[in-house]
């Protein structure tokens with residue numbers, strides 16, 4: 001009963017209102033409830049762009065404008081949102097009375113839901129172990145892991161779901177290595193992640209909500225147990241280091257440690273899977289761009305930026321005004337929310353020429369906001385870029401003749417955008433004889 005009331009407060013009412021508001025043209029509601037918009041958000045982003053840099057909706061404001069998004073993410077007049085905080089007062093009251101104490105990416109102590117001074121303290125703790133040097137040292141490991149997975153693919157049948165067999169496996173193996181997750185636990189972690197992926201969305205149905213809760217509960221239990229084991233038997237991994245720092249230096253509570261470690265682990269594999277899947281799909285749809293990369297492999301890092309720009313794995317974020325302020329001349333009152341469409345800002349024609357064109361040589365692709373900006377800028381960006389670059393290049397090196405073998409299916413999530421399933425025909429494998437055109441190491 002408590003769970004059902006929590007769903008009602010968090011999602012049920014919004015779901016009902018969104019359907020009604022969408023039919024009346026409310027832009028935020030259409031994004032939630034209009035099947036056509038879900039099928040093709042890009043066309044809708046362009047409709048919104050025509051309405052100006054800041055657009056009013058029932059739930060607050062939204063923007064698809066690059067300059068406004070860039071500014072908002074850095075503004076001290078705004079803070080991150082926390083789960084339930086923006087509900088109308090009676091629903092907020094109900095949400096608080098019925099919530100559980102499981103981890104959630106949008107509830108403190110997750111980094112995504114806190115601001116200074118907590119944010120500064122937590123971020124300093126993670127950054128002290130997750131250093132640029134530590135990430136740079138991981139490149140070889142990313143390459144070995146990718147090659148191991150690709151050799152496994154080459155040994156099997158010619159048509160595979162590349163998301164299941166590769167895009168999903170590489171990030172969890174890499175972040176699992178970094179954080180000391182035993183190999184045997186990885187399938188379980190992937191399953192929890194898959195169940196919990198819609199946790200960033202609002203307006204979930206009751207079955208979706210139950211599925212998310214099931215995933216989050218399993219993940220919370222597993223993580224508590226994992227941290228207990230690492231505390232008793234520390235390893236050479238960054239999670240053991242994080243425990244040591246939190247016990248000695250920064251003195252994090254167990255809940256804080258779990259929230260921080262849980263977010264790094266989940267963010268480490270729930271997003272990069274989409275970068276790899278989106279990248280493979282885009283490149284297979286654009287053989288001319290693949291040929292450019294084959295001729296000049298030094299373009300791979302720029303290609304990853306272009307993939308992040310055009311098919312952003314995290315489509316949106318949101319901020320709440322701390323005080324009465326204005327955004328590009330539109331007054332916004334304290335407590336009002338602005339939804340920032342990162343994916344749409346990444347197609348802003350005032351920044352990117354011919355913005356819908358996929359161009360791996362685009363000089364300013366790196367101006368995208370796919371990793372957000374300001375103090376919440378993605379902490380794993382360097383790792384994600386390395387995984388994207390190595391993962392995609394090695395894939396096309398191993399399978400130079402790979403082709404799509406079906407239309408595939410998009411993930412049902414709205415905040416996260418990627419492929420749930422992408423069948424490909426691998427063609428002959430170049431394993432052992434890497435295609436020299438792709439083979440240059442990073």
Ligand code: HEM
Pocket residue numbers: 080111112113123175263264265267268269271272275312313314317318370371372373375376377378379380381383384
């Ligand atoms: C292509 C892959 C990735 C994308 C597109 C991505 C995107 C993002 C975005 C948009 C945010 C900020 C959200 C906001 O401002 O509200 C973020 C934050 C974060 N990401 Fe990533 N991410 C990726 C990979 C990773 C990886 C591999 C890790 C872990 C190693 C990671 C860890 C984090 C953490 C811990 C935060 C919270 C930072 C903070 O709030 O201070 N991400 N990411």
